[in-house]
Amino acid sequence: MSDSKGSTGLLDIKLHKPQSIEEAVKLLGDLEDAKLVAGGTDLLVDIKQGLITAKNLISLQNIQSLRGIWEETGKIWIGAMMTPKEIQTDSLINQHVPSLSDAARSIAATQIRSMATIGGNVASAVPSADMPPPLIAAEASGVLDCGTSREISLAEFFTGARETICGAAEVLASVWIPIPPPRTGSSYQKLALREANALAVVGVASQISLSGDKIAKANIVLGAVAPTPILALKASESLRGQRPSESLFEEAAYLAKQAAKPISDIRASAWYRKELIPILTRRSLDVAWVRVREQS
Amino acid sequence: MNEKGKVHRVIALKVNGEKHAVAIQDGETLLDVLRDKLRLTGTKKGCNHGVCGACTVLIDGEPKNSCLLLAVSCENIDVTTIEGIAQDGRLHPLQRSFIIHGAVQCGFCSPGMILSAYALIERRPNPSDEEIKRALSGNLCRCTGYVRIMDAIRNWEKYKGTEESPFFPQDLDRFVTVGKSLPRVDAADKVTGRAKYTADLSFQDMLYGKILTSPNAHARIKSIETGKAKKVEGVKLVLTAKDVPDITYGVNPPRYDEHILAKEKVRHVGDEVAAVIACDEDTAKRALALIEVEYEELPAVFDPIEAIKEDAPQIHDRYKNNINTHVDHHFGDVEKGFAEADYVREEKFLGNHVYQSPIEPHASIATWEDDGSTLVLYVSTQVPHYLQYMVARVLDMPLGRIRIIRPPVGGGFGGKLDTTSQDLISAIASQRLGRPVKMVYTRKEMFLHGRGRHKQHMQFKIGMKKDGTLTAVQSRIHLDGGAYSSYGVITVYYAGSMIPTLYKFPNYKYEGFRIMTNKPACGAMRGHGAPQPRFAFESLLSMMADDLGIDPIEIRLRNAMEPNWRTCNELDIRSCEFRQTLERVREKSGWSDKYAKLSAGKGIGIGCGGFVSGAGYAKYRGQVQLSSEKTLEPFVKKATFPHSNAIVKISEDGTAAVLLILAAEIGQGALTVLSQMCAESLGISLSRVRIRSEDTDISPLDLGAYSSRTTLMGGNAVVRASQDVLKKLYGVVGKIWDCDPLDLEAADNQIRHKKDRSKVMEWAEAARKYFNDNGPLVGTGWYKPPSGLGGDYKGAAVGTSPSFSFSSSVCECRVDLETGKVKIEKITDFHDCGTPINPQAVHGQVEGAVVMGSGEVLMEDVAYDGKGNILNPNLHDYLLMTIMDAPKIFSGIVDSFEPEGPYGAKEVGEGATLPVLASVAHAIANATGVWIKELPITPEKILKALEKSKRGKKP
Structure with missing residues (x-):
C-alpha cells in the first residue's frame, strides 16, 4: 500500500459500460490493461491504494443478463451481478441454500452488501471470501463466458490466492446450484474479530442431506485457512451413511482440522485458525442438522 | 479541483432532485464529484476505502459508500445526500431526533449515520434494535458509543409534524440552563451537512499539497533529486528540508526534536521528507512519485526493551541509549511499606498501541492576508493557541500576525494536539506562492503521523494488609515512544502521577522510561499516559482481592480516596465522591448477586479511574511573546498567564x-x-x-x-x-x-x-x-489555576490540577470458551464529574469512552511488520467497534460539587475512559478463570491461556 507515493490510483482510468457479455468480452480482448469491475468494493480500494493498476475498467453494471435469481432445470441460477443483500433476502436461496444466506449476511456492512456482488466475491478469489465455501458445499458451478460458455465446478475454480482458472478473456456470468434433495440442511459459520466490516478469521460451510435417518451426502468446506477454499474430503466422507450424532460431528470436525493449511497474518495465527476449524465445523453441522429437522 | 481541465466526459447527475451536468474524469468517485464539483460537502471523506461510512449517500434510496462509486456509473440515478433530507429549511423528524437525543458529538459521522437511518425508517418506520444495528453496521462513530444514536432512531416518530422553529428546538428557550440536558448549540448544522469542517472549505485559486514519506524506518538521506517533479505540469513548488526553516519544534521546549521535513535522517516509515504543491492533489501525488531520494539504510529498532541495550541503533544523538525521558519518583518508603504488608504480589502487564482514529482526517489550509503580512491558517486542531504559538516559533513571526481558524473538528481524542508538518508546509508554501494551499492527510498518513497511545511495558507490585489496606505500590514502566518526543515527556510522568489519586496509600515508587523506537511518534491520547497503568494497577488489585477472599469492590472502598486529601505524591484532591461511584455501580449492576456466582463463560468485573480537570500548568512557562526572544524560564509553582x-x-x-x-x-x-x-x-x-x-x-x-x-x-x-x-x-x-x-x-x-x-x-x-x-x-x-499546585520535586507539575474526577465501571460479558470470543453485554458506570452542566453531554462522553475503552481492550492495536511498516493503516484492519459490537451502557452521575469548578463542575471527557479497561479485563478473567495481562485481549490470547490452564475453572 502506498497512497502517498507512486500510485496515481484511479486518475487515468477509463470506464467502459458494455451492454452485453459479448461486448464485454470483446472489450477485454481489445483494451490494454483492462479489468472487469462488478461492485468495485474491493477493486476500487485496491486501485486507490496502488495494489492494483489498470488503465481500463469494464463495468458489468449495465448487462441485464448478469442479473436475477431464478429456478430452472433443477438448478438455482444466480446472476453474477447479484448483491449479497439480494441473495440474503431471496426466498429460493433461503429455502434451499441457507448457508449462502448466512454468508451473504455476514459480509462487510449494509452499504457494501448492496454494492458488492456474488460474481466479484467468487472471481476475486480472496482466501477469506465468505460466499465460496457455502457455494462449494452446495456443489455449485460457475458459468464462464467468452463468447461461448463453459461450466466449471466451483470446487475446481480456485487455483490460488486471488487466482482462478477463469481465462483472461472470460467473464464469470453466473453460478448455479443444484437444488438439493429434500431433507438437506446447510450452514455457514464464521468467526471474525468484530461484528461487522470484518473478514473471516475462519469460515466453515457444511451441507448435509439425509436419507432415512442417515446422512446420504455431506460437504464440509473451509474458508480462510488456505490459499483457496478447501473441501474437507475425509471429514465429509466420514459422515456418509452415518446417523447424525454429537460424536459423529466431533469426529468430522477433528478430520476437518487435518485438512487445513492456514497461515498466520494480522488477524490470527495459524495455530488459532486450526483451533477454530473443528469448533466451527461442528457448529455448522449442528445448525445444518437443525435445519434438516426444521423441514419435517 | 481539476485545473488542468482534463475531462473524459460530461455526465448528468441527479442529486437531491436537481439535475447537474458535470464534467468529469472516469476515475473520479461520486464522493469527490459531490464534494469538489457540486460543493455538497455534507458528504464526508473519512477513510476513502469503504469502511467508515461517513461518505454514505442514498442511491435510489439505498445507502452506499460514495467513495467506492465512480461518478460515471451514477448517471441518471437518484442520488440523495444529507443536504437533501431537510426540506424547505425544516429538519426531518429524524434529524430533530438526533439533535434532541444527543446523538451528535463531533458530527463528522452524522450525515452518513442519518442517511443510513433514513433509508431504514423509510422502509420500516418502527425498526427493532436489531434492525437498527444492522442498518448502521457500516457507519463508524468514534464519539458517541452509539447509545444515543440508537435512541434517536427508536424515537424519531415523536418529532413528526412538530411546529417548532426548525433550527431552534424549544428547549433552547429555557431560562435556567445549567444542569439541564439541552441539545447542542451546533447540532443543527451538523445534522444538515451545513457544518464546514476544514477539508470542506475551498478558496479561489487554491493549490493542493502532498507530502513524500520515507519508506525506511531508519536511514540517512544521501540525496534528494526533485528536478523531474518540478517539471510536471501543474506543479508549483517542491520543498525539502533545505527549503524550509532549519528549526526544531515539538511539544515540550527542552525536547523539540522534529523538523518540518526530515533533515539528514529519517527515523520511521512515514517520516516526512519532501512536499509538492500543485494545482490539484493528483498532480501533486504524481510529482511525488518522481522525487528520487537516495537513502543509506541504518539498522532500526522497534522494541523499547531492545532499544535501551548498549548496542542498539541510536535514533537521536541527544537521547543516550534511546532514553528520551527517565523518571525516578519515590514517595514515602516502599521498602518499609512492603515489609509492613501481609501480602505482596507483583505482575507484568503489556499495553497496546492504540490510535485515536478520529473519523475526520487532519486538514490544513493556509492563506495570507493584509498584503501578505498575516498568516491565516485553518486547521482541524484541538489546540488553536498552541498551534499559533508553535507556528510563530517555527516561522519566527509575532503571535499577533498569525490567525488560526478552527472550523468544526471531527474528533480529536489527543490525535490533533500536535502541530503537523502539513500545518507548517501549507503556511510556508502559501507564503511563497501567494495562493491558498490546502493539505489533507489520507487515512494511512494519519497513522504514519501517529501520536497514538504509548504502548507501555509495565511491572506493578502492590503490598497490602490482610484486610486489603494498601501499604505500598511500586511500578516500573517502559513506554514505547516512537521516533519523536511529541507529548511523551508528559506521558511518562502521567503514567506514574495518576496512580496515587484513587486510593490512599503512603508509600509509592515509580520508575518510568520513555524510549525512542523507529516507529511513528506516540503522543497524548484520551487519559494521557494513565489508562494502561490504571488497567494494570486495577487488575492486580482485583487479583489480590480474590487471593485474600475480599470482594473486589470492598477492597476499593477500604482504600478509597476522600475529599480534601493530599496524595503521597503531593496532589491536592478537593471534591471526591469516589466511594459513591463504587457504591452506586455495585447496587446498579447487581454486583453482589453476580460476582463469583455466574456460570462458566459469564463474567463481571470492576475497574476504576479518574483524571485531572485541566492541567495545573501550561506546556510552556513564559509570557506570550515573540518566540525568537524567548529563553527557557525556570519552573515556578504558579501559572504565569x-x-x-x-x-x-x-x-x-x-x-x-x-x-x-x-x-x-x-x-x-x-x-x-x-x-x-x-x-x-x-x-x-x-x-x-x-x-x-x-x-x-x-x-x-x-x-x-x-x-x-x-x-x-x-x-x-x-x-x-x-x-x-x-x-x-x-x-x-x-x-x-x-x-x-x-x-x-x-x-x-x-x-x-x-x-x-x-x-x-x-x-x-x-x-x-x-x-x-x-x-x-x-x-x-x-x-488561572491556583498557585502552588504540586510538590517541589522534578516532574511535580504533571498531574496537578484544580480538581480531579472519579469513576467506577462494572462490565458484564460473555465469553465463548471454545473460541475465546468475547461479547461485552453491559457496562454500568458512575462518574463523579462534580455537578454536571449538561447531564446528556456527560452521558455522551461516558458512553463514547466506554465503547472506545472496550475496543481498546478487545481489538485495537497498530501492528507492524519487521521493518517498521504499519500492517493496518486503515479502518478495515485497524478495528474500531461498530454499532454491532457496542455494549449496552448505563451511565450514572453521582451527587458532587467541586468548589473550584464553575457551578460545581469538573471533568468527564478523559476520565471516563480510565475505569473501562480494567473492568473489561476483570470481567473476562471472571468469565474464563484466566487473567490476560496483555492488551488487546483477543480471542486467540484467551484461547491460548485457557489451553494453558487446561480449561481453567472459575476464580
Missing part, C-alpha cells in the same frame, strides 16, 4: 450575548456547556447566547481541548466575564432606580430588584441603556 479567557459582548440592542472564547469544540460539547454557563450567569435564555470560538483574531486565548480542561477552566472564565457584564449593567440600572447595584439580580431575561419586586426591567432594555451612555457592553473574565 491565565489559561482560559473569555469576553462576553452584548449586542447594541441587548438581545444577544456573544461569547468569545478560544476553547476548542472537538465533539465533546464545549460550545454547548460554555454557552449554558454564559446564559445562566447572565440570567438570559440560551437562545440569546451565541459563541465564537473558532478564530484567534476574535476570541481571547484559551489553551484548548486537552487534559479535560474546558468545562472547569473555560467555564470559570465565562462565568467571570458574564459577572463583569452584570456589574456594568447593575451600575447603570442602580443609578436609574437609585439603589445599591448589589441589590440587583438578573434572571429570566430581566434585571430585578431583589427586595422590591415592583422594580423590573427587561434585560435587553437595560443593555440598550448601558450602550447609549457608555458604548459597547463587554465583560471579560479569565481563569
Whole structure:
C-alpha cells in the first residue's frame, strides 16, 4: 500500500459500460490493461491504494443478463451481478441454500452488501471470501463466458490466492446450484474479530442431506485457512451413511482440522485458525442438522 | 479541483432532485464529484476505502459508500445526500431526533449515520434494535458509543409534524440552563451537512499539497533529486528540508526534536521528507512519485526493551541509549511499606498501541492576508493557541500576525494536539506562492503521523494488609515512544502521577522510561499516559482481592480516596465522591448477586479511574511573546498567564450575548456547556447566547481541548466575564432606580430588584441603556489555576490540577470458551464529574469512552511488520467497534460539587475512559478463570491461556 507515493490510483482510468457479455468480452480482448469491475468494493480500494493498476475498467453494471435469481432445470441460477443483500433476502436461496444466506449476511456492512456482488466475491478469489465455501458445499458451478460458455465446478475454480482458472478473456456470468434433495440442511459459520466490516478469521460451510435417518451426502468446506477454499474430503466422507450424532460431528470436525493449511497474518495465527476449524465445523453441522429437522 | 481541465466526459447527475451536468474524469468517485464539483460537502471523506461510512449517500434510496462509486456509473440515478433530507429549511423528524437525543458529538459521522437511518425508517418506520444495528453496521462513530444514536432512531416518530422553529428546538428557550440536558448549540448544522469542517472549505485559486514519506524506518538521506517533479505540469513548488526553516519544534521546549521535513535522517516509515504543491492533489501525488531520494539504510529498532541495550541503533544523538525521558519518583518508603504488608504480589502487564482514529482526517489550509503580512491558517486542531504559538516559533513571526481558524473538528481524542508538518508546509508554501494551499492527510498518513497511545511495558507490585489496606505500590514502566518526543515527556510522568489519586496509600515508587523506537511518534491520547497503568494497577488489585477472599469492590472502598486529601505524591484532591461511584455501580449492576456466582463463560468485573480537570500548568512557562526572544524560564509553582479567557459582548440592542472564547469544540460539547454557563450567569435564555470560538483574531486565548480542561477552566472564565457584564449593567440600572447595584439580580431575561419586586426591567432594555451612555457592553473574565499546585520535586507539575474526577465501571460479558470470543453485554458506570452542566453531554462522553475503552481492550492495536511498516493503516484492519459490537451502557452521575469548578463542575471527557479497561479485563478473567495481562485481549490470547490452564475453572 502506498497512497502517498507512486500510485496515481484511479486518475487515468477509463470506464467502459458494455451492454452485453459479448461486448464485454470483446472489450477485454481489445483494451490494454483492462479489468472487469462488478461492485468495485474491493477493486476500487485496491486501485486507490496502488495494489492494483489498470488503465481500463469494464463495468458489468449495465448487462441485464448478469442479473436475477431464478429456478430452472433443477438448478438455482444466480446472476453474477447479484448483491449479497439480494441473495440474503431471496426466498429460493433461503429455502434451499441457507448457508449462502448466512454468508451473504455476514459480509462487510449494509452499504457494501448492496454494492458488492456474488460474481466479484467468487472471481476475486480472496482466501477469506465468505460466499465460496457455502457455494462449494452446495456443489455449485460457475458459468464462464467468452463468447461461448463453459461450466466449471466451483470446487475446481480456485487455483490460488486471488487466482482462478477463469481465462483472461472470460467473464464469470453466473453460478448455479443444484437444488438439493429434500431433507438437506446447510450452514455457514464464521468467526471474525468484530461484528461487522470484518473478514473471516475462519469460515466453515457444511451441507448435509439425509436419507432415512442417515446422512446420504455431506460437504464440509473451509474458508480462510488456505490459499483457496478447501473441501474437507475425509471429514465429509466420514459422515456418509452415518446417523447424525454429537460424536459423529466431533469426529468430522477433528478430520476437518487435518485438512487445513492456514497461515498466520494480522488477524490470527495459524495455530488459532486450526483451533477454530473443528469448533466451527461442528457448529455448522449442528445448525445444518437443525435445519434438516426444521423441514419435517 | 481539476485545473488542468482534463475531462473524459460530461455526465448528468441527479442529486437531491436537481439535475447537474458535470464534467468529469472516469476515475473520479461520486464522493469527490459531490464534494469538489457540486460543493455538497455534507458528504464526508473519512477513510476513502469503504469502511467508515461517513461518505454514505442514498442511491435510489439505498445507502452506499460514495467513495467506492465512480461518478460515471451514477448517471441518471437518484442520488440523495444529507443536504437533501431537510426540506424547505425544516429538519426531518429524524434529524430533530438526533439533535434532541444527543446523538451528535463531533458530527463528522452524522450525515452518513442519518442517511443510513433514513433509508431504514423509510422502509420500516418502527425498526427493532436489531434492525437498527444492522442498518448502521457500516457507519463508524468514534464519539458517541452509539447509545444515543440508537435512541434517536427508536424515537424519531415523536418529532413528526412538530411546529417548532426548525433550527431552534424549544428547549433552547429555557431560562435556567445549567444542569439541564439541552441539545447542542451546533447540532443543527451538523445534522444538515451545513457544518464546514476544514477539508470542506475551498478558496479561489487554491493549490493542493502532498507530502513524500520515507519508506525506511531508519536511514540517512544521501540525496534528494526533485528536478523531474518540478517539471510536471501543474506543479508549483517542491520543498525539502533545505527549503524550509532549519528549526526544531515539538511539544515540550527542552525536547523539540522534529523538523518540518526530515533533515539528514529519517527515523520511521512515514517520516516526512519532501512536499509538492500543485494545482490539484493528483498532480501533486504524481510529482511525488518522481522525487528520487537516495537513502543509506541504518539498522532500526522497534522494541523499547531492545532499544535501551548498549548496542542498539541510536535514533537521536541527544537521547543516550534511546532514553528520551527517565523518571525516578519515590514517595514515602516502599521498602518499609512492603515489609509492613501481609501480602505482596507483583505482575507484568503489556499495553497496546492504540490510535485515536478520529473519523475526520487532519486538514490544513493556509492563506495570507493584509498584503501578505498575516498568516491565516485553518486547521482541524484541538489546540488553536498552541498551534499559533508553535507556528510563530517555527516561522519566527509575532503571535499577533498569525490567525488560526478552527472550523468544526471531527474528533480529536489527543490525535490533533500536535502541530503537523502539513500545518507548517501549507503556511510556508502559501507564503511563497501567494495562493491558498490546502493539505489533507489520507487515512494511512494519519497513522504514519501517529501520536497514538504509548504502548507501555509495565511491572506493578502492590503490598497490602490482610484486610486489603494498601501499604505500598511500586511500578516500573517502559513506554514505547516512537521516533519523536511529541507529548511523551508528559506521558511518562502521567503514567506514574495518576496512580496515587484513587486510593490512599503512603508509600509509592515509580520508575518510568520513555524510549525512542523507529516507529511513528506516540503522543497524548484520551487519559494521557494513565489508562494502561490504571488497567494494570486495577487488575492486580482485583487479583489480590480474590487471593485474600475480599470482594473486589470492598477492597476499593477500604482504600478509597476522600475529599480534601493530599496524595503521597503531593496532589491536592478537593471534591471526591469516589466511594459513591463504587457504591452506586455495585447496587446498579447487581454486583453482589453476580460476582463469583455466574456460570462458566459469564463474567463481571470492576475497574476504576479518574483524571485531572485541566492541567495545573501550561506546556510552556513564559509570557506570550515573540518566540525568537524567548529563553527557557525556570519552573515556578504558579501559572504565569491565565489559561482560559473569555469576553462576553452584548449586542447594541441587548438581545444577544456573544461569547468569545478560544476553547476548542472537538465533539465533546464545549460550545454547548460554555454557552449554558454564559446564559445562566447572565440570567438570559440560551437562545440569546451565541459563541465564537473558532478564530484567534476574535476570541481571547484559551489553551484548548486537552487534559479535560474546558468545562472547569473555560467555564470559570465565562462565568467571570458574564459577572463583569452584570456589574456594568447593575451600575447603570442602580443609578436609574437609585439603589445599591448589589441589590440587583438578573434572571429570566430581566434585571430585578431583589427586595422590591415592583422594580423590573427587561434585560435587553437595560443593555440598550448601558450602550447609549457608555458604548459597547463587554465583560471579560479569565481563569488561572491556583498557585502552588504540586510538590517541589522534578516532574511535580504533571498531574496537578484544580480538581480531579472519579469513576467506577462494572462490565458484564460473555465469553465463548471454545473460541475465546468475547461479547461485552453491559457496562454500568458512575462518574463523579462534580455537578454536571449538561447531564446528556456527560452521558455522551461516558458512553463514547466506554465503547472506545472496550475496543481498546478487545481489538485495537497498530501492528507492524519487521521493518517498521504499519500492517493496518486503515479502518478495515485497524478495528474500531461498530454499532454491532457496542455494549449496552448505563451511565450514572453521582451527587458532587467541586468548589473550584464553575457551578460545581469538573471533568468527564478523559476520565471516563480510565475505569473501562480494567473492568473489561476483570470481567473476562471472571468469565474464563484466566487473567490476560496483555492488551488487546483477543480471542486467540484467551484461547491460548485457557489451553494453558487446561480449561481453567472459575476464580
